Amino acid sequence: MAEEKVGFVTMGQAGAAADVETIGVGMLGYAFMGTAHSNAYKTLPYMAFPPPYVPELVSIAGRNEEAVAKAASRFGFEAYVTDWRELVRDERVQLFDNSGPNNLHAKPSIAAAEAGKHVICEKPLGRNAEEAYETWRRVEAAGVKHLCAFNYRFVPAVRLARQMLEAGELGEIFHFRARYLQEWIVDPDFPMVWRLSAAEAGSGALGDLGAHVIDLARYLVGDIDSVSALTRTFIEEREGQKVDVDDAFEAAVTFGDGAVGTIEASRFCPGRKNSLTFEINGSKGSLAFDLERLNELQVHLAGSSPGDSAQGFRNVLVTEADHPFWDWWWPHGHIIGWEHTFVHELEHLLRAIRDDTDVAPHGATFEDGYRCAEVCDAILRSAESGGRMEVSYRD
Ligand SMILES: NC(=O)c1ccc[n+]([C@@H]2O[C@H](COP(=O)([O-])OP(=O)(O)OC[C@H]3O[C@@H](n4cnc5c(N)ncnc54)[C@H](O)[C@@H]3O)[C@@H](O)[C@H]2O)c1
Numbered sequence: 001m002a003e004e005k006v007g008f009v010t011m012g013q014a015g016a017a018a019d020v021e022t023i024g025v026g027m028l029g030y031a032f033m034g035t036a037h038s039n040a041y042k043t044l045p046y047m048a049f050p051p052p053y054v055p056e057l058v059s060i061a062g063r064n065e066e067a068v069a070k071a072a073s074r075f076g077f078e079a080y081v082t083d084w085r086e087l088v089r090d091e092r093v094q095l096f097d098n099s100g101p102n103n104l105h106a107k108p109s110i111a112a113a114e115a116g117k118h119v120i121c122e123k124p125l126g127r128n129a130e131e132a133y134e135t136w137r138r139v140e141a142a143g144v145k146h147l148c149a150f151n152y153r154f155v156p157a158v159r160l161a162r163q164m165l166e167a168g169e170l171g172e173i174f175h176f177r178a179r180y181l182q183e184w185i186v187d188p189d190f191p192m193v194w195r196l197s198a199a200e201a202g203s204g205a206l207g208d209l210g211a212h213v214i215d216l217a218r219y220l221v222g223d224i225d226s227v228s229a230l231t232r233t234f235i236e237e238r239e240g241q242k243v244d245v246d247d248a249f250e251a252a253v254t255f256g257d258g259a260v261g262t263i264e265a266s267r268f269c270p271g272r273k274n275s276l277t278f279e280i281n282g283s284k285g286s287l288a289f290d291l292e293r294l295n296e297l298q299v300h301l302a303g304s305s306p307g308d309s310a311q312g313f314r315n316v317l318v319t320e321a322d323h324p325f326w327d328w329w330w331p332h333g334h335i336i337g338w339e340h341t342f343v344h345e346l347e348h349l350l351r352a353i354r355d356d357t358d359v360a361p362h363g364a365t366f367e368d369g370y371r372c373a374e375v376c377d378a379i380l381r382s383a384e385s386g387g388r389m390e391v392s393y394r395d
Helices: 032-047 065-075 085-089 106-114 129-141 156-166 205-220 340-355 366-385
Strands: 008-013 016-028 054-061 079-081 095-098 118-121 146-148 173-181 224-232 248-255 260-266 275-282 285-290 296-301 314-317
Touching (some): 016 032, 016 085, 032 054, 032 065, 054 065, 054 085, 065 079, 085 106, 095 106, 095 340, 106 118, 118 340, 118 366, 129 146, 129 366, 146 366, 156 205, 156 275, 156 296, 205 224, 205 260, 205 275, 205 366, 224 366
Parallel strands (some): 016 095, 054 079, 095 118, 118 146, 173 260
Antiparallel strands (some): 008 016, 224 248, 248 260, 275 285, 285 296, 296 314
């Protein structure tokens, strides 16, 4: 069914036109991520031109009929349903977009893949490594394309960092240091939302924010093979219910190739809105990135010339025509935003579907989602035991 196409659309722009096949999209969830993904499906056909497919927004699922009907109308979905199983049964749906909460990642993603649909699932892939493993293996066995939505791989500056690391421009890597900080639950009166419940979320800041950091560590430096960590829950009860996930974690990690690092995430950092930063130090230089300045990459290349007496970090505005993804956007210096990472991510997945190419290495597959979950589990085991934990990965 995933191969069956529902039609062609003629796309045009000055000096170019293309007949592009459509791909039917069924989406679970219509809030934060549902909005970000819908925005990207609508933008990519005319900006990432010519697109691999023109997304056809077939149907969207939510629990509340009135709310999901409004979302369908707002985003331009042809239909809405109140049970995600109807998306799985819908033959017009060729790509299943799982933008639901963490407890709805495994079952619907597996069911959609086993019905022959390609799947994009938001991170974290599972609430723990066992659930993520089962999801990866079963979706992989179904023979469809799968992508775990680690969208920060699709920031142009992050892709440039990866290109520089792959080219050996930083030499031997010594350190990866990253943190993801937000502030939104410092108030003890903040309500008991699904992100604060282990049954629904799996873990707290760890799976929500830490998963992004772990994925970037893996994407840029390599697999993590041991962790020494602690977690903290600062406010243990909200609205009379127990908060049974971490509010923050801190971890010292080792990588397979000898590098060491620190990673942390917290939602208790007043003043930090969406602060994802990393720094990588190698024998030939260093890179630093800050999501709140996502068009920029800080680069220090030791001994670069001219300028012997003015060594140090320089600020590279990653907006040149030959920078990653930039041929789709604006003249240099006309910066892009967070929402465009989803355009890049979905274009990548649609191209892999059209050309039958691998989603890896630049897209995170469900295997990457599983490997990230192993690191998350090891962090929780380490925090519980107080000892360093080896991370082992299953095939
Ligand atoms: N990649 C990123 O940068 C990023 C950012 C935020 C969230 N996320 C991930 O995206 C996922 C969704 O997070 P969010 O912030 O959009 O959450 P949210 O709470 O804003 O939205 C969740 C959506 O799922 C719907 N939903 C819940 N139960 C459902 C059910 N039984 N059937 C159908 N729909 C149901 C809700 O109505 C809502 O529309 C999470 O896994 C989260 O970790 C990723």
